[in-house]
Amino acid sequence: MRIHRRTLLALALATGLTAPSLAFAEDSIKIGLLATFEGPFTVLGEDGERGAMTALEEVGGVVAGKKVEIVKGSSDASPDSAVRAARKLVEQDGVKVLVGPLSGDEGIAVKDYAKTHPEVTFVNGSSAAQDTTLRDPAANFFRFGTDGAQWMAGLGTYAYNEKGYKKVATVAEDYSFPYTQVFGFMAEFCKAGGTVPSKSWVPIGNKDYSSVIAAIPDDVDAIYVALGGADGVNFLTQYQQAGGSAPLIGGSITVDQTVLTSKGKIRDVLVGTPSAGPIADTNDTPQWKAFVDAYKKQPNAFPSPSLFAHAYYLDMKALLMALNDVGGDVSDGGKKLQETLAKVSFDGPTGKVSLDKNRNAIADMYLTEVSEGTDGNLYNKLVKVVPQVNQTLGMAEDEFLKLGVVGRDNPSCP
Amino acid sequence: MTALAPTDKPAAQSILEKIGAGNIVVLVLLALYPAVASDFFLTQIGAYSLILGMISLSLMLLAGYGGMVSLAQISVAGIAGYTVAIFGLNNSGVHGFGWPFWIVVPIATLVAAGASALIGVISNRTEGIYTIMITLAIATAFFYFTQQNYSLFNGFPGYTGIRAPEFWGVNWRDPMPFYYLCLGFAVVAYAAVLYGSRSTYGLTVQAVRDNPRRMRALGFNVTAHKVVAYFYAGIIAGLAGVLLVWFNGRISPGTINVSAAINVLIIAVIGGMRHPIGPFLGAVVVVLMQTFAIDIVGAERFNTLIGLFFLVIVFVSPDGLLGLWGRIKPHLAQESLRSGP
Structure with missing residues (x-):
C-alpha cells in the first residue's frame, strides 16, 4: 500500500515535469525579446525593452494582420545566461524570431548559438562587440544597431584637434564591448598623433575603483571612460571624491541617459564631456523628435531615450518591417524573412540605416557634448553628425581586418 | 545502484530491500522520462x-x-570545467590541447578533487559559519581571478565551443544520450554517497561531525577524515563540472560567480540535507522556478517570486522538501492503516 502511494506520487511528479507544450493560435506571431532584466545592467535592459515596445506600438502590435506576442527572456550580461535564456525562448517557447541580446559578449555567444538554429531569425538587441558580425558571422544573425567602434566615429579626432588632448588614459570594463569602444576611439586618436600611456580594465559590477584611480598617471590630459550603468556612476563618484580633476571623454554608454539621469555631484563633472554614439539627445530632426515623443509614452521612460532603447527600437522596427513584407510567414524556416531582412533599408530616428554583407548596419553617428538643459536635466548636445559610418570605419575590409582582433592589448600606442 | 553489493552480515535482506523499493521506482521513472x-x-x-x-x-x-558547509563547490566544478576546456578542444583560440576525452575527464575530475581537498585543508581549522565565510571567500576570489586572468582562464568571455565526445556512434550531447549520461553519473554519485554514508568511513565522518573532540581522543585523525571527505565531494563536483561544460558548450566566469555558488546552497537547503535525494529534489524545483518564473510574473519581478517561493519552503519546513515529506509520511501511513482491509 505504501509503495503504491509513493508510486502514484512519483508518477504525478513525473507527469508534471513534462508539461506538454501548449498549442497556440495561428493568427499570432511570437517574438522573443532577450534583455538584461537582472544583474548590473538591469536599468539598461529595461530601457531596451521600452525601445522595442515603442517600435511594436508604432504598428499597433499587429504585423501582416497577425497579433504580435512578446515572450521575454532575461539574462544578467554574462554569455552563459544569455544562451540559456535564448535556448528557452527558442526550444521551449518556440519563437521563430528573436530580438536581443543587450551586452557585448552575450551577442557573440548568441551568434554562436544562432548557427545551430538556422531556421530561427536572430536580430540583435544592442550588443555592440565587433566580432558579433565582423569575424565568423552567422547567416541568420542581423544587427541594425551598429557596433561599438562605429559609435566612436569622429571622437578621437575631435579630442585631439578641438579639445587639444595629447595624452589620454582609458578606464573601461573588461569585456568585448568596451574593447571595441576603446578600439574605435584609439583608431582615430592615435592616427591623429595622440598617445594612450595607460589602459585600465575593470570587471563588470566592480564597486571599488580606488586602485584604478590611483593607477591613472598624473600627467594625462584627459581620461577616456567606457563604463556602463551602475559602473559608470560608481567610478565617476569615486573619482570625484578622490579629488580627480582631469577632464573626461565618454564612451557611448558612459554619458548615456542611464548615467546622466543619476543624482549627485557627478553631474558637475560630466558637463562638457565629449562623446560619440548612435544618438544625440538634442538632435532636432523631426524623425528623432517623433521617436522621443513615442518613447516617452512608455512606462517609467527616461527624459530622452538611451542608446539601448534606440538600438532595440531599430532592430525591432526592421524586423517588423521585414515580417510585414513576408506576410508574417516564417513557415519556410525563416528563409524569406532572412532574405528580406538583409535588404531592409529605412530612415530611422537617426537617419538612414542599411546592412552590409555581414548583416551589420551602416548608419549615421553623432558627436556630442554633455550640457545642462533648461529644465535642469543633462543632455548630450549634438556637435557634429558623421554620415553613414560602416563597420570598417571607412577602410578597406582586408586592411581593417589586419588591425587584428580587438582586445586588452590591441590597439596600442603608449 | 549496482554499487550496493549485498554484504554478508544480515543475510535475510534481499537485494531489493537493500536498495529500497522507492529508489528503484524513482530510477525506473527517470529512465522512462525521455519517452514523455x-x-x-x-x-x-x-x-x-x-x-x-x-x-x-x-x-x-x-x-x-x-x-562542513562549503560554498566553494561550484568553484570545484568550475575547475573541472576549465580543465576540460584547456586540455580538450575549444574554439576560443587559447590553449585547447585537443587531448581525447578519456584522458581529459579523469584529469579534470582529479584536478577538481585535488582542489577540493586543498580547500578542505585551508578551511579545516574553521567551523560553522566561519567555514561558510572562508569557502565563500575562496569562491569569490576564484571568480574574480578567472574573470581577470587571460593567460589561463581567458578572462570574461571564457572558453566557447567545447563539445561533448562522440563515440560508439553516439553524439553524447544529443538530448537523449546526454540525459542518460547525466542520469548515469548522478545515479552512481547518489548510490556512492548512500553506500558511503553507511560505511565505516561514513559513520566516522558523522561521528566527527557530532563530536570531534571525542573522536580525536579516541585516536581518530579528525583532520584527515575531513580532508578526505572534501576529496570525495570534489570527485562528485568535478564530474558534474565536466557534464556542465559539455551541457553549456562553454565556460566563463559567469558559470561560477557568487550567485551560482549561493544557488548550490539554496538547492541543498530547499531539497534538504538529510538524505542524498534532497539535492536532486531541490535542483528540480530551483531549475523549474528559474526557468518559468519569468512566464508567471513578467520580467520585472520574477526574481522576487523565486525568492518568495524559496522563503515559503524554508519557512514551512526548515528541513526543506525532505522534511516536508518526513512530516507527511506518518499521516499517510496512518491513513493506510485506517482504510486498509
Missing part, C-alpha cells in the same frame, strides 16, 4: 537538474554528514 519529455525538458530541465543536483550533492555530503 520534449527535448527542452530533457536537457534544459532534466539534465541540468541532474548536474546541479550532483554539485549540490557534493555540498550535501560535506554539510549533511561532515557538518
Whole structure:
C-alpha cells in the first residue's frame, strides 16, 4: 500500500515535469525579446525593452494582420545566461524570431548559438562587440544597431584637434564591448598623433575603483571612460571624491541617459564631456523628435531615450518591417524573412540605416557634448553628425581586418 | 545502484530491500522520462537538474554528514570545467590541447578533487559559519581571478565551443544520450554517497561531525577524515563540472560567480540535507522556478517570486522538501492503516 502511494506520487511528479507544450493560435506571431532584466545592467535592459515596445506600438502590435506576442527572456550580461535564456525562448517557447541580446559578449555567444538554429531569425538587441558580425558571422544573425567602434566615429579626432588632448588614459570594463569602444576611439586618436600611456580594465559590477584611480598617471590630459550603468556612476563618484580633476571623454554608454539621469555631484563633472554614439539627445530632426515623443509614452521612460532603447527600437522596427513584407510567414524556416531582412533599408530616428554583407548596419553617428538643459536635466548636445559610418570605419575590409582582433592589448600606442 | 553489493552480515535482506523499493521506482521513472519529455525538458530541465543536483550533492555530503558547509563547490566544478576546456578542444583560440576525452575527464575530475581537498585543508581549522565565510571567500576570489586572468582562464568571455565526445556512434550531447549520461553519473554519485554514508568511513565522518573532540581522543585523525571527505565531494563536483561544460558548450566566469555558488546552497537547503535525494529534489524545483518564473510574473519581478517561493519552503519546513515529506509520511501511513482491509 505504501509503495503504491509513493508510486502514484512519483508518477504525478513525473507527469508534471513534462508539461506538454501548449498549442497556440495561428493568427499570432511570437517574438522573443532577450534583455538584461537582472544583474548590473538591469536599468539598461529595461530601457531596451521600452525601445522595442515603442517600435511594436508604432504598428499597433499587429504585423501582416497577425497579433504580435512578446515572450521575454532575461539574462544578467554574462554569455552563459544569455544562451540559456535564448535556448528557452527558442526550444521551449518556440519563437521563430528573436530580438536581443543587450551586452557585448552575450551577442557573440548568441551568434554562436544562432548557427545551430538556422531556421530561427536572430536580430540583435544592442550588443555592440565587433566580432558579433565582423569575424565568423552567422547567416541568420542581423544587427541594425551598429557596433561599438562605429559609435566612436569622429571622437578621437575631435579630442585631439578641438579639445587639444595629447595624452589620454582609458578606464573601461573588461569585456568585448568596451574593447571595441576603446578600439574605435584609439583608431582615430592615435592616427591623429595622440598617445594612450595607460589602459585600465575593470570587471563588470566592480564597486571599488580606488586602485584604478590611483593607477591613472598624473600627467594625462584627459581620461577616456567606457563604463556602463551602475559602473559608470560608481567610478565617476569615486573619482570625484578622490579629488580627480582631469577632464573626461565618454564612451557611448558612459554619458548615456542611464548615467546622466543619476543624482549627485557627478553631474558637475560630466558637463562638457565629449562623446560619440548612435544618438544625440538634442538632435532636432523631426524623425528623432517623433521617436522621443513615442518613447516617452512608455512606462517609467527616461527624459530622452538611451542608446539601448534606440538600438532595440531599430532592430525591432526592421524586423517588423521585414515580417510585414513576408506576410508574417516564417513557415519556410525563416528563409524569406532572412532574405528580406538583409535588404531592409529605412530612415530611422537617426537617419538612414542599411546592412552590409555581414548583416551589420551602416548608419549615421553623432558627436556630442554633455550640457545642462533648461529644465535642469543633462543632455548630450549634438556637435557634429558623421554620415553613414560602416563597420570598417571607412577602410578597406582586408586592411581593417589586419588591425587584428580587438582586445586588452590591441590597439596600442603608449 | 549496482554499487550496493549485498554484504554478508544480515543475510535475510534481499537485494531489493537493500536498495529500497522507492529508489528503484524513482530510477525506473527517470529512465522512462525521455519517452514523455520534449527535448527542452530533457536537457534544459532534466539534465541540468541532474548536474546541479550532483554539485549540490557534493555540498550535501560535506554539510549533511561532515557538518562542513562549503560554498566553494561550484568553484570545484568550475575547475573541472576549465580543465576540460584547456586540455580538450575549444574554439576560443587559447590553449585547447585537443587531448581525447578519456584522458581529459579523469584529469579534470582529479584536478577538481585535488582542489577540493586543498580547500578542505585551508578551511579545516574553521567551523560553522566561519567555514561558510572562508569557502565563500575562496569562491569569490576564484571568480574574480578567472574573470581577470587571460593567460589561463581567458578572462570574461571564457572558453566557447567545447563539445561533448562522440563515440560508439553516439553524439553524447544529443538530448537523449546526454540525459542518460547525466542520469548515469548522478545515479552512481547518489548510490556512492548512500553506500558511503553507511560505511565505516561514513559513520566516522558523522561521528566527527557530532563530536570531534571525542573522536580525536579516541585516536581518530579528525583532520584527515575531513580532508578526505572534501576529496570525495570534489570527485562528485568535478564530474558534474565536466557534464556542465559539455551541457553549456562553454565556460566563463559567469558559470561560477557568487550567485551560482549561493544557488548550490539554496538547492541543498530547499531539497534538504538529510538524505542524498534532497539535492536532486531541490535542483528540480530551483531549475523549474528559474526557468518559468519569468512566464508567471513578467520580467520585472520574477526574481522576487523565486525568492518568495524559496522563503515559503524554508519557512514551512526548515528541513526543506525532505522534511516536508518526513512530516507527511506518518499521516499517510496512518491513513493506510485506517482504510486498509
